[in-house]
Amino acid sequence: MPPSHRRRRSVPLALGAAAVLLLATACAGGDDEPAPASPSPASPTRSSPSATAGGARITMKDFAFSPANLEVRPGGKIAVVNEDSAAHTVTATEGDAFDTGSIAGGKSGTFTAPTKAGEYAFVCTFHPNMTGTLIVR
Structure with a gap:
């Protein structure tokens, strides 16, 4: 060659x-350990109901609020996720402390907790058997 x-x-x-x-x-x-996977920003995360990286969260599923009693900071943002097919609301039972309005099935919304500490009962105006309490501390 x-x-x-x-x-x-x-x-x-x-x-x-x-x-x-x-x-x-x-x-x-x-090290030989793989890097921990981080959730994508678009995917929902499951975590503590009262304190998550993105704030507090209420899930509506099987015609019930989860958690039924949620503790938040005054003025905190609360995400609301409707996993049912029917529309729901998260509405304070007394006064006008908060009201998400209608959240369609499969959709999400947010609301702001009252700035005054206290316990605020809430209900779904479409399904009065759905109740919960927002505890502001």
Whole structure:
């Protein structure tokens, strides 16, 4: 084989070997544990009902509020997720402390907790058997 052919073959082999060496070096030195998966921003997270990274949350499922009693900070934002097919509301039973309005089945909404500490009973205006208490501290 002429010397020019040997040189052309050795260049791709040398590049391939360098790439393998580079990858092996880049992967070494760290721990062998995979990085923890983080939830995508669009996917809902399941966590403590009273304190989550994004704030408090009430879920409406099977014609019930979960949690039925939720503790929040004054003026805190509360996410409301309707997992039923029927529309629901989260409405304070006394005064006009808060009211989400109608949240269609499969949809979400938010409301702001009252700024005054206390216990606020709430109901779904469409389904009065759905009740709960918002505890503001």
